[in-house]
Amino acid sequence: MQRTFRLWWKTAVILSAFTVIAACSSGEEENGDSNTSDETEDSSDNEGSEGEGAEGLSGDFEIQYFVGGYGDEWWKEVIGDFQEEHPDLNIIEHAGPNINEEMRTRWVSDDPPDVVYIDGAGSSETQMVEDNQLMNLTDWAEDIELEDGSALMDSFIVEPNTYDGELYSLPLVFDTWGTWYDKAWFEENDWEVPTDFDHFMEVMGTIQEEEGIEPFVTTGQYPYYFLRGVLNPAFGSAGGDELLADLVAGEEGAWTSDETLNVMKKVEEMASAGLIDSGYAALNHTQSQMNFLLHENAFIPVGFWLPNEMENDTPEDFQYGFTPSPFQDEGEPYVVVPDLRPLAIAENAENPEAAKAFVEFVFNREYAQLFSEYTGAIMNISDVDLTENPNVPEYLQTANEMINDPDQVEIHSLPYPMSADLEEPISDALVALMSGDITAEEFTERAEEAAADYRE
Incomplete structure (x- = not known):
């Protein structure tokens, strides 16, 4: 297909985002190994594959996420909180350092998990878009709000990639x-x-x-x-x-x-x-x-x-x-050149209602704080004040100082x-x-x- 893709940068927002890390913030692809089970289940006895709306989600809900340098502590906490809010869901996690390769057959056979975090060796957002594997999120994403009522699409440090003007993923992690x-x-x-x-x-x-x-x-x-x-x-x-x-x-x-x-x-x-x-x-x-x-x-x-x-x-x-x-x-x-790691919903998701609810659930500033604590990196959400957080590492202070000085560092995308x-x-x-x-x-x-x- 014609590839007229665009990503618009908000340089001032990027710089301000690093500024709030002043007390302190992977990856190819690809970011390394971590000890974790390749597949675990948080179980519920409910059966079925279709969700019943955000207030009554049920059935199986599958999440695929690569576990590398960022570890899996953040994912476990977020998924656990989501399970508490939706006890009738049977959440099935597919996770590990080799998960992209292990799940390849599922994607090729049009039997993908519902939600995928695109990161690690063997993953490519652009390839998945070209192969029609990801749901078009363009209209739906416009209505997502953060906990303070602000629009998610106006709250990214770096805006999502678009493909021929269409949106297929939401950038979860900001790294460089x-x-x-x-x-x-x-x-x-x-x-x-x-x-x-x-x-x-x-x-x-x-x-x-x-x-x-x-x-x-x-x-x-x-x-x-x-x-x-x-x-x-x-x-x-x-x-x-x-x-x-x-x-x-x-x-x-x-x-x-x-x-x-x-x-x-x-x-x-x-x-x-x-x-x-x-x-x-x-x-x-x-x-x-x-x-x-x-x-x-x-x-x-x-x-x-x-x-x-x-x-x-x-x-x-x-x-x-x-x-x-x-x-x-x-x-x-x-x-x-900043590097984004996105979250996406499969085009052939079996439980799209649960998938959308989970993606909305993940994007909030409380979890952005936790992400920095657990990983030493930042979520791609603006106005997250980490200056009082004692767990932000020293090397990010140095990076922040340099990146905020335009005489030292230029940002290209x-x-x-x-x-x-x-x-x-x-x-x-x-x-x-x-x-x-x-x-x-x-x-x-x-x-x-x-x-x-x-x-x-």
């Missing part, structure tokens, strides 16, 4: 990718936090020489970590929202443009200098993050979920430091998530480039071919 380092280790060794790409190369060279390590690591099993955590901000810096939109849409010539090639030459330079972990291609996200925590590497691109995901493995003296990925040229500000049909072949080419098997020019040619296939 960046590059992490151990602040305590850096201070101990007098290493500087990189301010631009040339400085990044210089700092990594120093660390390589002094520590005898390959300073940069990422996951080769999930190349979109590097694509989203490093390349998207770099593309935003090189060509703004227009270039990002053209790349995501696979527009002709976008992947072989001078701006794109210049970014990919930087990746080639890192690979040629031996700064990328030589074993990265075989690493999954948790292995790469563990190596980072053990100082086998010094830098890793991940979202805000990293500290929460690795909480049980973080050394006692490790101090998380976060900076927007430093791929911009000297004199240019850092770039942040993707118009919508890249389709898996395009992201997967580009990811394959990216692994080849980062492994030193192809040149930057060869990468752009492969990516352009993938974009041409995607457009057909």
